Structures are given as C-alpha cells and as structure tokens.
Amino acid sequence: MTRHDATLRRRRRRALLRVRIVVAGAGALALALLLVAAVLELPEGPLGLAEEAAAQLAHTGVDHAVTAVLLNYRSYDTWLEVGVLLLAVMAIFALRGGAHLENVRPAPRRDPLLTWLTRLLIPMLTLTAGYLLWLGKFAPGGAFQAGVVLGAAGAMLRLSGTPSLDRIGDVAIRILLAVGFLAFLVAAVATRLAGLDMLELPPGRAGDIILMVETLATISIATTCAVLVMAMPGAESPPAIAAKDVRKEART
C-alpha cells in the first residue's frame, strides 16, 4: 500500500470523522433543546416526597432524612447498589483471573515525603470515616461517605507502597468484600422469617439495626474501593496479539 493510499485513506477517515462529529453535535444540540424546553415546562412548586419522608422520620429510628430514605424507606435500592459494587469487584477479579491479590503490581519506589504524609493522614482518615459513619444518624453522613473515605485511605496506602490489603489471604478479602451485601441479605431473610415485609425494620430497634448494617456496609465499601484501586489490571503481560487482528476477529 503506497504512501499515497495511506494518506488518502487517512484523509477519507478524517473526513468521515468530521461528518460524524457534526452529526453528533447536531443531535446533542437538538436533545439539549428538547430537554431545556421540557425543563421549562416542568410544574412549579413542591411535588416530591419531602413532607411524607419528614413526617414518618420518627418511625425510622434515624433523624437524618437522607439516611432514613437510604437505609429504611428504600433499603432495597441500597442493597442492590452494594450488590453493584460487589459485582464490580467480581468483574475485576474475572479480568485478573482470580481473586488473589498476591501478584498485584509491585508498589512504586517509596519516597520519604509520601511515607511521612501517609503516616500522618491514615489515622486522621480512619477517624473521620468513623465519625462520618456515626454522624449519619442525625446529620449528613453515613455509610457511603465513610466507606469512600476509608477507601481513599486504602488507596493512599497502596500509592505509598505500604503493604495493606494485598497481605490478607484470599478468603479474608472475599469476606470483607461480601460483608455489606450479606448484612442486607441477613436483614432481608431475618425480616422475612419474622413474618414482617422484606427488609421491614421494627420501629423500636430500627436505629441500631441501621447502624449495624451501615458499619458492615462501610467496611465492604472501603475494601471494594481499595481493591478497585489495587487490583487494576496493569501491564503485567506484554501485548500478546496485535490490535489489528483482535478487531478483525471481533468483527468477523
């Protein structure tokens, strides 16, 4: 294929690309106009469930409305959502071919500033995570925020090269990851067996059940975030197959 054909082909592909950009742009703009028009026609005034949620707050065992919605009114959603997190980790294990984290990429070289910073920040991060978890009962905070902050602490450990989750065995990792999902599962099964609707928390003990479930959820969210950062499939294996024939196989 002479150079001329190559440039011709590239010019044709670039022209094709330009057409695609213009079309996509026009489409996106049209959609934007439709959405803006729809937004302008939205009904005014309070419509949502603010009052109902506030009114029933007393029975949910939690004072903060959002936590009540998350862990009592719509706890089924949160359960599926923790399931999504668990699935993401399972998918990454599927990509890596196994849950063992031993052969995780070697940590980058340790530089003194980062190690000092981690030694300072890690305790603070865990403390804030705990506080956030506790805060969830009566102020904005809760499982996700605490979990993600702890996860950030895990990521920090990973970046600074200090060994953390990759030292724990395979079974321990699996338990830590699944504990959030299991918490909701046990709650659902228990409420079913106790004759209540699924995930219906008895008003009396709702508060502490929510706290317990929240803590387990925080643990599993933190571990998930840390594993997400740690177990990213890196460049362990050199590119085995050239890009072209992979796409060719994908297309035939």
Next chain:
Amino acid sequence: MPAIDYTFWILPAILATSFITGVATFFLKETHANLRAWMNMLAAAVKVALVVAVMEGFFSGESFEMRFSIALGFDFLLRIDALSLLLTALSTALWFLTTLYAVGYMKGSENLNRFFGFFSLCVTASVGVAIAGNLITFFIFYEFLTLATYPLVVHKGTERAVAAGRTYIWYTLTGGSVLFIGIVWLYVLTGPVDFTPGGVVAGLVDDHPIELIAIFAIMMLGLGVKASLVPLHGWLPVAMIAPAPVSALLHAVAVVKAGAFGIVRVIYDVYGIAFSATLGVLTPLAVVAAITIIYGSLRALGQDELKKRLAYSTVSQLSYITLGATIPGLMSTTGSLVHLIHQGVMKITLFFCAGAIQITMGMTRVSEMSGLARRMPVTCACFTIGAFGMIGAPPTAGFISKWHIGVGSAQAGQEWVILVLLISSALNAAYFLPIVRSMWFGEERRFALEASTGAGRREAHESLLVPMIVTALCSILFGLLASWSLSPLNMARIIAETLYITE
C-alpha cells in the same frame, strides 16, 4: 361400548404407528438392517389394518373424530370423511409397498436409520394431511411434510443433493408461508371454521368478495407450489436427485398429492363449488391447470433422463386433478378424485421401474434403454402398463379418469377442456411410446454391465419386482373393474355425491 372410545383414538393411532416407528428407527444401530426392515414392514401392515378397519366402520355409518382445542381460537381436528378416506387408503397402501421396495433398493447404502426414520415421518405427515378436519390442522401437517421430506431429498449428502434440497426448501417454505397468510386472513374474516362439504364461507361472509378472491388466490399460490402448477413447479424435477423410493412415494404420491388434495379441500369444503363459481375464481385456476398440463408434457418430451421425464409427466398429470376439480359437475369431480388414486398408482409403478433399471443395469437415460426388454422383461412389462395408463389407453385406470373429466366438462359446457385432454394424451403418447418401442423392439445395445454379468435374463431383485407388479396390476384392475362397488371409481362417485347433495 369398549373401555376407550375407539372412534376417538383410532385416528391418532393411525398417525402414531408410523410416527413412533419413525422416531424409534432413529435410535436403532446402523447395523440392525433386518430389525429395521421388519419394524417398518410391521408398522406399515398395522397401519393398513387400521385403515381397513376405519374404512369398514365408515361404510357402516360410524363417524370417527378426534378434536382437542388449542387456545389459539381453533381446534386441532382429525376427522374421517369420504374425501380423506380416499387419500389415506392411497398413502397407507403405497407406503407398505414402497417400504418393501426401499428395503431392497437401499441395501448397502449408509445413513439408513435417518432415511427410514424420516420416511415414516413423511407418511405420518401425508396421512395427517388426509385426515385433517380443518384448514389449520391441514396446514400443520402440510408444513410438517415439508420438514420431513428435506432430509430425504438431501439423503445422498453430495453437493448437488444439498443444492437440490435448498431449492426444494425455498419453493415449499415460500408456498407454506403464503398459505399461512391466506389461512390467517380467512380465520380473521370467518373465525374458526371446519371442512364441511358444500363449503362454509358462502353463508358467513358476502359483504367483501374482493377479500375472499384475494384469499383464494393466496391459498392457490400456497398450495400450487406443492401441486406443482406451472410457475411454481421448479422444485419437482430438481428434487429427482433423491433415491428412487423417495421419488416414488413422495414426489409421485405424498408431497404432490398434499397440494392437489389441498386445492380440492379448499374448493369443495371451504369455499364450496357453487360459491367459488359465482365468485368466478375457478376459470383462471382451470386455465393455469390447462397450461400446466400442456407445458408439463412439452417439457417431458425434451428430457433424456428417465426420472426427469417422469417428473414433468407428474407435473402435467397432477393438473388433471386441479382441472377436474375446477369444473362444476358430478362427473368431472368424480374424474378428478379418482385420478388422485389412479395417477398415484400408475406413477409409482413407473418410478419403481425406473429405480429397478437404475439399480440393476445402472441406466438412467432413455437413450440407453433400447432392447432392454430382453434383459428385464417383467420390469419393462410393468413400465409399459404404467405408460399406457398415463396415455389413457382404454383398459387402464388412466382412461377412466380422463373419460370422466372429459364427459363432465362436456356436461358443464366447457368443451375446451376436452381439447386440452386430447392434446395432452397425444403428448403423453409422444414421450412414452418411444421408450416402450425402444425397450421391446429396439436392437440390443452392448450393455455396459454385460461383460461382468453374462448374457440372458437379468431381472431386478424380487423385493423390487413384487411391489412393481402389484401396482401395475392395480392400475389395470382399477380400469377393468371400475364398476365394482369397492373400486376407487365407486368411492369417488360417493364422495362427489356427498359434495353436491348438500349444495
């Protein structure tokens, strides 16, 4: 009353005999040749016995029906009436003979389990077509027949056989889908409707005739593929690549008869002959049938392959049935119905002979067959009888049906039909007689196989001869003893009368 209501269970039993044998044959070992042969023969015998019992019961006034409702708004209905008895008798009898023939013919070739399995499934389908009580059940077996015949057409497994199978499938499935649309459209208009002599549609709907004509046209297109009307007959010569017993039973009796039988059912039991005449749909169909008759015979003239010539002769002979059916009149309907039987018997004789010649002498071309009678006198005699039947010479059955169609069309004032009959008989003579002449009076040619097998008589294996002789005798007896009470002609007359009385 016997414990089980045998009038309910006998019909599914008839179907089951060949269905179960078919499925069972799949699971046999390839080596169990004689077990397979005996199993199929036994099944054929049992089926013949059952059909005789049903026939005897029918004539003594009992009615046999099996109905269970499918929630789609119609019932799955198997029912014996005079018309279905005709085709059932034909299929079962000829299946018995063809199984015998096939055992002899296929000895030694592979994939026999698959062959005999699908062979029995085909017969189940063709009997099912015969005893179907309404259009939807008819369609179910009609399509089942297509599926069961495909593996037989491609049995040899060569590229050519598979290519032939593909054309066969394209034609028959297109026909099937078009017929499906017709049936659904009729169902939408008239609701669930069973076959009743004298037609059902007339009373139900008279406010939109155009739709009815359209439905009739669509149905004729769908059925025309299997009944090999002119533009849609392309698959029949191509499917001749299948082994001889397949061509014999399927392409002379089962598959094509399903199409012709369907046309008769639609004209008489769905639309009713009188209503279709008023609708004016019959004349175009008659014209197409006439064209097919002439065209089929013309094409047959030019074929050097014996089986191809027989295929084109089937194309034209079948249209006799359609032609007879479209002419309103007692005689012509009887002629058309009785031709259903006669053509089956005669054509199967010719295919048996063609198969025998191919197996024993390895000859498939007409030009090679001069002086064959000296080597295979019995086969050639049967071939001659079959040929004369096709031409319509007096003592044979062919003459009877052509005579009835001719007289019927004269009574109905459509003389041009007689002209068509004459031309086609002449053409039949033109492409059959030269073969017969060269067989008997042609000088002996050095036969390729002679060196190895020595001079003198070299008849086919007796398992090929017996069915051939039986069918040849039948084609004569049906002609000579036409007036006998149990003859096919008499049965056809009874059916015709039932169709017209309730008009």
Next chain:
Amino acid sequence: MIEPMAWCILAPFIGASLAFLLPGRVWRRPIAIGAIGATLASVWMLTSQVWNSGAQRMDLSGWPAPLGIGLAADGFSVFMIVMTGVVGSLIGAYALWHYSDLSDATEPAERRLFWPLWLILWGSLNAIYLSSDIFNIYVALEVITLAAVALITLSGKAEALVAAMRYLLAAFLGSLSYLMGVALLYATHGALDLVIIADQERAGLPEVGAFALMATGLALKTALFPMHFWLPPAHSKAAAPVSAILSALVVKASFYVLLRLWFGVFDGPAMYAVGILLGTLGSAAIIWGAFQALRQMSLKLLIAHSTVAQIGYLFLIFPLTARRPSGELAAAGWITEACTGVSYHALSHALAKAAMFLGAGVVLHVYGSDLLTNMRGMSRRLPITTFALAIAGVSLMGLPPSGGFAAKWLIVTAALGAGQWWWVLVILIGGLLTAGYIFLMLRWAFISEDAPIQLRPANMPIQLAALALALLSVLVGFRLEEPFQLLVIGDPFPIFDLP
C-alpha cells in the same frame, strides 16, 4: 406464611453469596444445584400463588408506595419469571458441566466466578420482573449489565474483551438515558411507583421527553435495529452458556421494562406515531438481522444475528396496540392476540435460542471451532445436537408444531385484524430469511463428511440439555390454555378498560 415473591429474589442472592464466599471446587456443585433448586421452588410457589389468588403486591421495608418500593407480580411478570427459571436452570445444568473440571475449556478462575455472577444476574432478572418502582428498575438493570459484561469477560479471549467493552459502553449510555427519563418523571409526578405515576394523567412535553429518553435507553439495551451494533460480537464471543443467557434472557428484561412503561406509565397507545416508529424499526431489525445472519460463516455469529432479527418481532406489539389519532384502538378486537402473541414469541425464542447456543457450544467443544464448513457430516457424529439445532430452527422459523408457530399465528391475526397488513409482509419475508439461515446451518450437517477427522468425545448431559430446551420450545406450542390464562391475570396490558 412464605411470601414467594421475596424468595424469588432472595434464593439466587443467597446462592450467589455462598458461591462467592466458598469458591472451592468441593462446594461448587452442591451450592449451584441447591441455588437452582431453591429458585425453581420459589418460582413454582409464586406461580401457584398468582394462579390461585391473582396478582400480588408487597411493600418492601414496610412502607407503602410513594415512600417505599413495591414488588408486584401479575400474570405477565410471572410468565417472564417462569421463562427465566426454566431456561436458566437448563443453562445451569449445561454450565455445571462446562464450568467443571471435566471440561478443559475453562480455567479454574472462570469456574470459581461463573456461579456468583450468574446467580446474581438471575436474582436481578427476577427483581426487574417483580419491581414496580422505576428507580429500582434502574439499579437492577445496572446489576444485570455489570454481571452480563463480567460473564462475557470470563473467557478472557482478546475479542471477548473488546466485545464486552463495546457492550458495557452501550449499556452504560442506555442506563444513563433511562435514568434521565426517571428524573424527568419524578420531576413531573413526584413519585417513583409505576401504579401512582400511571394514575396521574399528565401528558406534556416533559412526559414526551421522558418517554423518548427511556425508550431510547431501553431500546439500546435491547439492541433494537439501529442500536444493535454491540450484540453480535458480544453474544458470539462469550462462552456457550453465557451467550445463551445473554440472548435468551438478558435481552428480554429491558424489553419487559419498555412494555411496562408503554402500557402503564405513558398510556402508550395514545402515541400512535411512536408505535408505528417502533414497529418500523422492529421490521427493519427483522429484515436486517436475518440478512446479516445469512452472510455469516461461523455458527455463533449466525445465531447472534438471528437474535437481532427475532427481537424485531417483539417490537411489533407497539403499533398493534397503539390507538389511532382518532381515538379508537387500531386493533380493537385483537389486543389480546397481539400481547399474548408477543409474550409467547419471547418465550419460544428464549427456549429455541438457548438450545441453539448450547448446541453451538457442543459443536465448538467437539470440533474445536464453530465454523459452519467444518460441521460437515455432523448429523452422523452428533445426531442429538443436530436434532436439537433442527428443532430449535423449526421453532424460530415459526413452523407449525412449535411455540414459534403459535406466536406467529397470534401476531399475524392481530396484524390482519388491525388492518395493518404490512407487518404481515415483514413477518412473511422475515420467516423466509430465517428459514434461509437455518437451512444454511443444517445443510452443512447433512453434507457427507469427506475426511473423517478425529474428534473429542461429546458426553451426553450437555447434548441432552440442548435437546431438552429444543423439545420444550416445540412442546410449548401444544398446550396453550394455561400459559394464556396465566398471562392475563392482573390485567398487565391495561388497554381493555379504556372507554
């Protein structure tokens, strides 16, 4: 008393957690069989409960509709759950062998992760069919997408990863567009429950915008014609049981949600033009998918393109149930036929497609590759698999003795009854093209083998799983009363009560 609705979701989730926590070889088989058995039992209990005492509804975590999430099971959802259960358990039986140590096709990592992923997918499929809350449906759709993509990547082959990536991006875009629709609906109705939104009649620009977004998102996830680019590579490059799960079950979930929105939330029938548009896209899918399938040289790609085509049939329900601008229903008398026809097509397609993919899996295992040309003489070597593929083909083509025929019959009756005869032409051409590629596949099986090549033995259970599915897809065409009565319990297609 046991509330089967909850257990239809709990049982697979319990199985999935156990399978994830105990990945050891010794535990795998008992957990898998136990989970499948428990789920089938709860599905059976749910069916009998709905059969005897009509549609059920349960408010989760004790809070009634506007605040809490409701689970509702009417005839249509139970029909889909039974479909998922039956097809899922038979695929599970195949997977029990495929992901066991007997087969050398899979590495230990795959075997450990298949069951957790598949059981969570199964649980969330049941969750979607039961959920009556549009945001909950979003989260469940997301779970399904992630689990499905993870299952595709299990095989680890390079082109499987590329196909999985394309599927993930498309599905992620679909979910976000669906979520934007949910947001718009919440902004106009202030509630998330299907029943509450359906009661509030409010048709304005926001509603139309919401439907446009949700319909596009769901159509993207169901791979309707213009947006089907991701399906063929994804469904053909995955392992056999995974492709069966994707084609037969996962694709139907987003279609089910679209149907729920069409009948319930958006009073779909009022949108005649939208119905016609969806119908035309469906017809284009039928023709284009079948045409593409005819050009394939590998069996799994052929079957994947056939999925694209068969999905087109499902979308014919929209024009048939739409109401003409003049107000009277297009197919006034034939709504039941249209709805039962399409649901029945979903069922028979699921059975037939799963049978074909499992059959293709057997061919892949025995012949080493699923190229059509080396299926030569297959009818002698693998008679049961050829028989299964043939019967599944018969059901796909809609030939009489099969479930596909009943579905085609109902859809054509509805189309002719509605006077929209052009759909009938599409079905006619689609049926013939389907026959084209089915016999394109079968012709290789009948061609006699030239050089007898050495093959790996195909043990019986996997062939029987494929055969069982194929036979079911035919037998389902015989006994129709009970499924039809089941389908209309709880009035899932609420056009009838319109004035």
Next chain:
Amino acid sequence: MTALLFDVLLALMLTVLAWRVVTTRELLQSVVLFIAYGLLMAIAWTRLDAPDIALAEAAIGAGLMGVLLLDTAGELRRRHGWRSEGGDDDTA
C-alpha cells in the same frame, strides 16, 4: 440576587469545564480537568444544600475516579514512553 449570580457563574463554569474535558487534545489535561469538574460539582451540591452528596462526590469524583484515571493515564504514558504527551491522541 448575588446568590443567583454565583449560581449562574458556577453553572457556567461547570458547563465550560465539561466542554473542555470532552474536547481537549491532551489526555492527561482532560483527566485533570475531569478532577476539577468533580470538585466543582461538589461545590454545586453544597449550593443545592446536599452536603452528604457533596462529600461523596468530592471523595469519589476527585478522589477515587481521579486516582484511577491518573493511574491509567500514567500507565499509558509509561507504555508509550514520554515522546508525546498522551501518546496516541495527538490531535483534537
């Protein structure tokens, strides 16, 4: 009125940032802009008085997604060496 002005400005910044994220030439630059977009979004949540979402967004948008994206971008540059920033996407 000033609050409204601040909202409009914030909204404008968000949109411009989003546009820049999507259309910058350099990959690393768009990653950094994406992290800025995350932080700005956190501010928007506080403006709409949703503090818990602000916290979550800051931790996830800037924190985790940022780490993942930067790590991947670093991986790309390590794989393609330093010759061209962002390696395989030199033009817009």
Next chain:
Amino acid sequence: MTLLSCGYMSVCFGVASAAGAATPETPVLTSHLVYMLTACLLFCIGLFGLITRGHLMRNVMSLNVMGGGVFLFLVAVARRDAGESGPDPVPHAMTLTGIVVALAASAFALALARRIHSITGEMRLEPGDDNS
C-alpha cells in the same frame, strides 16, 4: 469555547429577562432552574463526547460527565420541592446510589480498557490514529 459560553449566557439572561417582564406562570430564574438547565447541557455535552471520541478513557469520562448532569438535575428537583424540613431526601438518595453505581461501572470500564490496552496495545475499539 467562547461561542458556547456567550450562547449559554444569552439563554440564562433571556430566561431572566422573560421572567422579569413575563406573566406569573413563566418560570422565574430561580437557582434550581439554573442548575436544571446546566444539567441538560452537561448531559448533552457528555453524550456528544461519548459519540465522537473513540478513546476508551475519554468515553468513561464522558459517561461520568453525563452522569453528573443527571444527578445535578435530580438534586435541583429536590431543591425545587424543598419543604420546611429541607430539600426532598428521595432524589438525594437516588443521586448517592447513582454516584456509587457510576463509580462501580466506570472502575470496571477502566479495568477492562486497561486489559484491552495491555493485550492489544491500543486504548480504543475502532482504528483511529487521531483522537476520533
């Protein structure tokens, strides 16, 4: 980019001026309306980015921009329906769940993209030397 910003400014001030002189039912430019309009724009910018860019990392970022747009819309709706007990908690819960789901999906997409990159050496699905 400048074109876009002045376009955007004109939309906002157009609505504001309309609000000023408009009859009561046209929406006055309240803060939640600003954010709703921005949400729509973000959604469409993300969609545009996803369609026109082939690079996998860019696709993930565009999807997150789209997600951000949807969540902004949800929380703006919550603000609009705010009662005396503060904004409506249900959209907040939906947004939190949505953010976490978007995180999980994006992390998996990135992992998959890196695996594809390590196998095929390229971070895109279709050939495209420039930044298509």
